[in-house]
Amino acid sequence: MPAASDHDGPEDNHRTLLYFGWLTLFVHLATPAGYLIDIQASYLLKNQLHATATEISTFRLVTGIPVYIAFAFGLARDHWNPLGLRDRGFFLIFAPITAAAFIWMAFAGISYTGLVVGMLLAMLSSRFTAAAYQGLIALVGQEKLMSGRLSALSNVVSSVPVVAGAFASGYVSDHLAPQEAFLLVALVTLLIAVFGLWNPASVFGQTYEKPQARGADFVGNVRRLVKHKAVYPALLICFLWNFAPGSATPLQFYLADELHASDSVYSYYNGIFAAAFIPTFLLYGVLCKKVALNKLLWWGTIVAVPQMVPLAFIRSADLALVLAAPIGLMGGLATAAYFDLAMRSCPPGLQGTLMMLVDGVLALSARAGDLLGSWIYHSGAAHGFTLCVIATTVVYALILPLIPLAPKALIGTRDGEANPEAAADVNG
Structure with missing residues (x-):
C-alpha cells in the first residue's frame, strides 16, 4: 500500500x-x-x-x-x-x-x-x-x-x-x-x-479542499457526529485514561501527611513523572511507522494498566521520586496511542469538534477521578491511599475491552500506510 x-x-x-x-x-x-x-x-x-x-x-x-x-x-x-x-x-x-x-x-x-x-x-x-x-x-x-x-x-x-x-x-x-x-x-x-x-504549503496546501475537510450544515454535522461509531470508543478510552483516583490530591496528601514530605516533593514528583513520558513518546514516533495502531493500543494499555501499582509500596519521599520515572515511562505509549486514535476517529469536517470534545472529557474525567480519589482516601482510614491505587488500576483495566470496539479499518494500519476501506468511507 x-x-x-x-x-x-x-x-x-x-x-x-x-x-x-x-x-x-x-x-x-x-x-x-x-x-x-x-x-x-x-x-x-x-x-x-x-x-x-x-x-x-x-x-x-x-x-x-x-x-x-x-x-x-x-x-x-x-x-x-x-x-x-x-x-x-x-x-x-x-x-x-x-x-x-x-x-x-x-x-x-x-x-x-x-x-x-x-x-x-x-x-x-x-x-x-x-x-x-x-x-x-x-x-x-x-x-x-x-x-x-x-x-x-x-x-x-x-x-x-x-x-x-x-x-x-x-x-x-x-x-x-x-x-x-x-x-x-x-x-x-x-x-x-x-x-x-504564516501559510506554509506543507501544512495548508489544498488542506481544506480534500475529502477529510468536507462537512455539512450544523444539523447535518451533529447528526454525523452522533452516528460516527469511531467516536465512542475513542472518547471512553480517553475518559478512563484520565480518570485516576490515586494520582492527584490523594497522592499529594499521602506524601505530606503519611510520609511527612515537603510540598516541593509533590511538585518534583510531577516533574519527573511528566519528563519520563518523553522517551516513550519518542519511541511511539518510531514504532507507529512500523506497527499498526491496533497493536500499539494493546501494547500501550497492557503496560499502562499497572502503572500506579508501585505507588502502593512507597514508604519514603525519596522512593516516591525514584519511582516517578518508571511510572511515567509506563504511560507514554498509551497516551500517544490514545491521541493517535482520537485524531483518526474524527469524522470528516469535524476534527475541531471531536478533538475539543476529547479535551473536555479529559478535564472532566480528571476532576471526577480526583474527587472520587479524595473520597476514597479520606474514608479508607489507614489503607485509603492503597485503595486509591487499586481503583486506578481497575479503571485502567477497563480500557482493554474498549479497544476491539474501534473500527478495524481505522486502527489496522501503520502511520503513513493508506487504507482503501477507510478512504472509501471518507469519500463516500
Missing part, C-alpha cells in the same frame, strides 16, 4: 512536523490553565487577596468552565471561517484577544472579581485558538496519514511546559511577580498570532 511520504516527500513531512512543533509549544505555554498562570494566580489569590482554599478552588472551577464545554468551540471552528483564512483566522483574531486579557490582568487593580473576569475572558478566547490548533493537527494528520507522528510530536512538546513548570514553580513564584508572569504569557500568546500570518 502506498505511504503518505511517497506523495508528500520526507522534506514536506519534516516541514509539517516543524510547524506543529513550534505551534504546539506556543499554544501550551500560552494556555491560561498552564502551570505559569495557574501558579501565579493561586499565589496572588492566597498571598495578596488572602483567599481561602475554598475560594481558590472555586476560582479554578469557575474559570475552567470553558474547558468543560470545549466541544462548543470545536463546533465553532468547524463551521466558521474567520477572515476567510480558516484556522489561521482564529489565530489572528483570538490570540491577540487572549494576550489583551493577560495585559489587562497585569495592569488592572488586583481583586478577586477582576481576576475571575480576566481569567474567564482569557480562557474563552484561548479555547478558540486551541480548537483551531487541535482541529488543524487532526485534519493534517488524517490527510497526510501521519497522525501517529503528530501525536508523538505534540505529546513531547506539550510535556516541556509541564516539566519546566513543575520544577520551576517555586522559583518563579519567588522571583517573578504575578503581573510580570501575565505579561510574559501575553508575549508568548502573540507569537501564536504570527502563525496566522
